[in-house]
Amino acid sequence: MQGAGPAICLGNDIDTDIIIAGRYLRTKDRSVWAEHAFEDLDPGLAPRLSGSVIVAGRNMGCGSSREQAVVALREAGVVGVVAPSFARIFFRNAINVGLPVIEAEVSCTDGARVAFDLDAGWVEVDGVRHAARPLSPKMVAILRAGGLVPYWRSCR
């Protein structure tokens, strides 16, 4: 499973409140979350997310278990999220909604060309390859199916 896009660089300890604020949680309309993603960090960020790869720092997605955070990124068209470490609930949520997450240590400049291969376990930034921590076969299978819901349906 592969993906590529221009990098959007974020810092350490990006929490799920800053990805999607509590005031936007009370809806089932997923486009609302995509529209307001990162609003309190940088209101100019949401329109740039489509087709991008987020390259974050350590402890990406810490805090609240809100799944709206990973859904917001997926709905906004984020291709994948690369970080040296993730908060565990965010990591599980991302896989469950079909958003590729890649554990790897890379340096980031905004707009750099980022590519990844989940099966082979690598990330490339501007053509320089870095090793990524492999996902379990079940995680890859869930991602490949497009998330836990389609995976569940395919297993029935």
Add this chain to the structure above:
Amino acid sequence: MSTLSERILGAPAGAYIDREVDIAFAHDGTGVLAREALREMGVERLPHPERLRLIFDHIVPANTGTTATLQAELREYARSFGIELSDAGGGICHQVMSEGVVRPGMVVVGADSHTCTLGAFGAFATGVGATDMAAIWASGATWFRVPETVAVNLAGRLEGAAEAKDIALAYVAELGMEGATYRALEFVGDGAAGISMDGRLTLSNMAVETGAKAGIFYADAVTVRYLAEHGLMASPQVPEDCCYERTVDIDLADIVPLVAVPHRVDTVREAEEVAGTPLDQVFVGTCTNGRFEDLARFARIIRGKKVAVRTLVVPASRPVLARAIAAGVLADIVDAGCMVAPPGCGPCLGAHAGVLGEGEVCLSTANRNFKNRMGVGGEIYLSSVATAAASALTGEITVPEVV
């Protein structure tokens, strides 16, 4: 020889296991998404409805028509699938689960990050997302990676005005916001025995602020007595010699009132260092510090006086509220000029009922002070109940006196 997580999950650290869960709950926020996922999955029957709970706590009572409609749909779902519902006003999910539901040795999952609170009973309790919860409701089980364990070794007794929350802030500062990611914390040592059940719930609650998956106390005489009062039989758990990945030593006699300053929960100062910081609001409550012991401590300090700043008190559950009424604690709180809101999460997550305006400063007994969490441009300091009470009386961050 095993850690408590290894014993409960039945496998060594690092192993991936599939495990049936004993209790699986969601709240009004995550429940909506879980229900959507169940519908998309085509699930028409839940194998163990008796193990499931829905608890309305995040926005109660509903603040808008949209929220009310979503809650009505969830209420109907609970009714039609035979899931026990704790409706608006019943209290915060973790508190409701702590009042006679969770027992030592259980595997508990909640669709809320602070589910680790329930590790205070010697249960393996952890947070999951909404789609994970949907799959758990549909199958009765989930997968875990058995965590390595970091020991938080508590020695001695608290002195002066320090309380359990100050211990929690101390270990979060020591470990940092990702110091225990993917790991479990175990609270051990002779100091653990001297901490009340309410205090243990406070300590376990903040485990996730270090990235931990669980924050566990061994069940002992304190646990057994508390559960008996809530109608449950339980036995103590005996620790084994085991290998911890790391041990953090905390001498409780060294703990002083602490404050986490904006915007990181692991940026912790002695209350003394930030004393004098002007406040626009004080908030006492949440799954960290909204229990009876907390309200009683708050009332003892403010009794017969008047608060100097907007002060909001939110009991963690209806039983907590009822006990506070019966004990006269609530009257003291109201007479001092505080507002009292219905049991629930209150403004902790910034969705309603006490959000901050641009530039406003709040001293809160909650567990998170992320930038903008309680309102855009607001600043959140986190403290103990005693520090919140002393500060409510002066309108600025104030070191509590020994009561």
